Amino acid sequence: MRLSHLMSRTLRQAPSEAETPSHRLLLRAGLVQQLAAGIYSFLPLGWRALRKIEQIIREEMDAAGGQEIRMPALQPVELWEASGRRETYIPPLFIVKDRRERELALGPTHEEVVTELFKQQVQSYRELPVLAYQIQTKFRNEIRARGGLIRLREFIMMDLYSFDADWEALDHTYDRVFQAYVQTFQRCGLPAIAVHADSGPIGGKDSQEFMHLTEVGEDQVLTCERCGYAANTEKADHRKVTLPPEGPLPLEEVATPGVKTIEDLARFLGAPVEKTLKAVFYAASQPGSGGGPEPVFVAIRGDLVVNETKLRNVLGGAELRLMDDREVADVGLVAGSASPIGVKEAAKRPVRVVADDSVLSAPNLIGGANKPDVHVRNVNYERDWRADVVADIALAEPGYPCPQCGEGALSLHRGIEVGHVFKLGTMYSERLGATFLDQRGQQRPAVMGCYGIGLDRLLAAVIEANHDERGIVWPAGVAPYAVHLIALSPDRAGVRDAAERLYAELGERGVEALYDDREESPGVKFADADLLGMPLRVTVSPRTLEKSAVELKRRTESETTLVPLSEAAARVERVVKVVAG
RNA sequence: CGGGGUGUAGCUCAGCCAGGUUAGAGCGCACGGUUCGGGACCGUGAGGUCGGCAGUUCAAAUCUGCCCACCCCGACCA
Numbered sequence: 001m002r003l004s005h006l007m008s009r010t011l012r013q014a015p016s017e018a019e020t021p022s023h024r025l026l027l028r029a030g031l032v033q034q035l036a037a038g039i040y041s042f043l044p045l046g047w048r049a050l051r052k053i054e055q056i057i058r059e060e061m062d063a064a065g066g067q068e069i070r071m072p073a074l075q076p077v078e079l080w081e082a083s084g085r086r087e088t089y090i091p092p093l094f095i096v097k098d099r100r101e102r103e104l105a106l107g108p109t110h111e112e113v114v115t116e117l118f119k120q121q122v123q124s125y126r127e128l129p130v131l132a133y134q135i136q137t138k139f140r141n142e143i144r145a146r147g148g149l150i151r152l153r154e155f156i157m158m159d160l161y162s163f164d165a166d167w168e169a170l171d172h173t174y175d176r177v178f179q180a181y182v183q184t185f186q187r188c189g190l191p192a193i194a195v196h197a198d199s200g201p202i203g204g205k206d207s208q209e210f211m212h213l214t215e216v217g218e219d220q221v222l223t224c225e226r227c228g229y230a231a232n233t234e235k236a237d238h239r240k241v242t243l244p245p246e247g248p249l250p251l252e253e254v255a256t257p258g259v260k261t262i263e264d265l266a267r268f269l270g271a272p273v274e275k276t277l278k279a280v281f282y283a284a285s286q287p288g289s290g291g292g293p294e295p296v297f298v299a300i301r302g303d304l305v306v307n308e309t310k311l312r313n314v315l316g317g318a319e320l321r322l323m324d325d326r327e328v329a330d331v332g333l334v335a336g337s338a339s340p341i342g343v344k345e346a347a348k349r350p351v352r353v354v355a356d357d358s359v360l361s362a363p364n365l366i367g368g369a370n371k372p373d374v375h376v377r378n379v380n381y382e383r384d385w386r387a388d389v390v391a392d393i394a395l396a397e398p399g400y401p402c403p404q405c406g407e408g409a410l411s412l413h414r415g416i417e418v419g420h421v422f423k424l425g426t427m428y429s430e431r432l433g434a435t436f437l438d439q440r441g442q443q444r445p446a447v448m449g450c451y452g453i454g455l456d457r458l459l460a461a462v463i464e465a466n467h468d469e470r471g472i473v474w475p476a477g478v479a480p481y482a483v484h485l486i487a488l489s490p491d492r493a494g495v496r497d498a499a500e501r502l503y504a505e506l507g508e509r510g511v512e513a514l515y516d517d518r519e520e521s522p523g524v525k526f527a528d529a530d531l532l533g534m535p536l537r538v539t540v541s542p543r544t545l546e547k548s549a550v551e552l553k554r555r556t557e558s559e560t561t562l563v564p565l566s567e568a569a570a571r572v573e574r575v576v577k578v579v580a581g
Numbered sequence: 582c583g584g585g586g587u588g589u590a591g592c593u594c595a596g597c598c599a600g601g602u603u604a605g606a607g608c609g610c611a612c613g614g615u616u617c618g619g620g621a622c623c624g625u626g627a628g629g630u631c632g633g634c635a636g637u638u639c640a641a642a643u644c645u646g647c648c649c650a651c652c653c654c655g656a657c658c659a
Contacts, residue, residue: 417658522619
């Protein structure tokens with residue numbers, strides 16, 4: 001491609017709305033142009049890079065046994081009603097109407113559609129496993145688009161769906177796709193780690209996200225350097241400090257005038273925070289069930305914080321929000337001095353009680369009394385109160401002991417989620433009737449997995465991970481072009497002729513080259529070459545031609561080498577192959 | 582949706598608080614000339630519904646109100 005006719009321009013200054021490095025470089029290098037919030041056009045260079053990524057993914061998914069298909073972006077909403085997600089899917093679907101007022105959803109994901117496909121196309125266990133994938137535009141009515149290509153409302157996703165006969169077979173398929181993901185990110189030049197992720201209320205067995213760790217990521221990840229444990233903060237566990245066992249002491253009310261918070265309480269009574277019992281009130285609404293919110297009383301040891309994702313899962317996917325003091329009072333309880341003891345009797349409405357498992361082994365805690373300015377000493381689980389649900393609902397925080405090895409301390413990082421692999425199970429196959437006949441002729445629902453990679457976001461992450469102060473430093477596998485050919489002072493000393501010949505010869509050899517044939521000063525051309533970031537720069541100038549040579553320079557290095565003009569194309573081809581690995 | 586911020590030329594911004602001739606600068610773009618290995622220089626020129634609508638006023642980029650768009654922070658996700 002000739003730079004003189006390329007349908008994009010480089011920008012010396014990035015538009016002010018761009019803050020993250022990848023966003024700034026995407027705009028400065030002329031890879032994309034924004035049309036609206038979270039909606040972008042791809043310009044030639046950006047599109048080529050995206051297609052390189054697409055091809056890597058395609059090759060890896062094929063190698064893992066995937067079959068490429070193509071499903072519609074327009075989906076009848078009836079299908080979403082059948083799966084039960086019409087109302088529960090967040091963010092809400094983009095809905096359009098056809099001329100007969102029939103509602104169609106712009107597909108944000110394709111579990112429903114692929115399950116329909118399976119239903120008709122696959123009947124026997126002998127055909128399993130089936131791994132079907134597509135690379136296609138998705139539409140999500142995101143609450144907020146952000147970070148350039150990091151969070152889009154229209155984006156390209158590779159989504160693969162697997163169907164197995166049982167959970168054990170799914171485990172194997174999952175591992176296979178997992179490995180394909182590892183390979184994919186490696187080939188894209190993106191450092192990425194797999195972290196444990198929330199699998200949501202669907203209750204799948206495993207779910208992992210692939211994260212590129214970077215300051216500008218929007219996800220938070222806790223890792224243990226000692227054993228390698230890594231988890232999204234919404235999923236992360238930690239080894240809870242247990243308190244020394246004590247015999248239960250009798251309940252004892254104490255006056256605590258003006259004490260509202262756990263910190264106040266611990267200070268007032270001279271007790272450590274972990275000897276207190278914290279009460280938190282949530283209003284839980286089941287999405288899609290028209291009823292009002294249900295009050296939930298959450299009890300957790302005073303030193304711990306509630307992880308709302310875990311709590312939501314325990315409550316079957318309810319939407320949660322903290323109740324304010326007035327709402328707490330309306331239920332008949334006392335904020336700041338609430339007690340799990342007799343809470344159900346004290347409340348005016350039915351209250352669900354959820355306890356973190358930290359309270360089980362914590363004897364003689366100090367809790368509320370359901371009376372203002374009074375607390376109770378020596379609260380013991382089981383003897384004094386019981387919860388409807390006991391589960392781990394604690395938030396893991398940096399510095400806490402690792403749940404896996406127990407020795408390392410968790411540390412916090414930010415990351416961009418570039419991929420997600422997920423053991424779905426049989427929810428969709430059961431609801432939509434995607435069954436197969438097993439060896440004994442029994443109808444059974446397929447055990448599904450789903451796996452996604454956001455291509456646009458991956459492209460942004462690749463730039464995030466591969467740039468310097470001058471511009472992009474494309475990994476060879478993703479670079480729009482392998483070579484950036486520059487003709488300096490093209491009107492002098494046969495430079496244009498030499499450059500044209502080299503450009504043509506590279507084309508004949510199948511070397512992808514971007515050719516800067518513009519009438520620009522050397523400074524501009526070099527600066528643009530650095531900004532655009534192709535792996536190999538080839539310069540033809542009066543100075544090199546004096547020596548009957550051209551100059552080669554890798555984007556990752558500062559040294560240049562001269563190679564004879566006569567061998568230039570062959571040498572460039574060879575270097576390109578070396579760079580590509 | 583709540584909180585914060587920004588809208589003036591293709592990009593970066595000044596002008597607005599204290600309303601008053603043809604609304605400015607740098608970069609970019611066009612033409613001519615000089616340069617030519619790290620974003621050169623000189624000259625000429627094109628390019629603007631000052632986000633939109635309404636209001637106040639003799640007069641609005643500037644003051645007031647409403648609306649819109651975009652960015653950032655929180656809940657969702659690839």
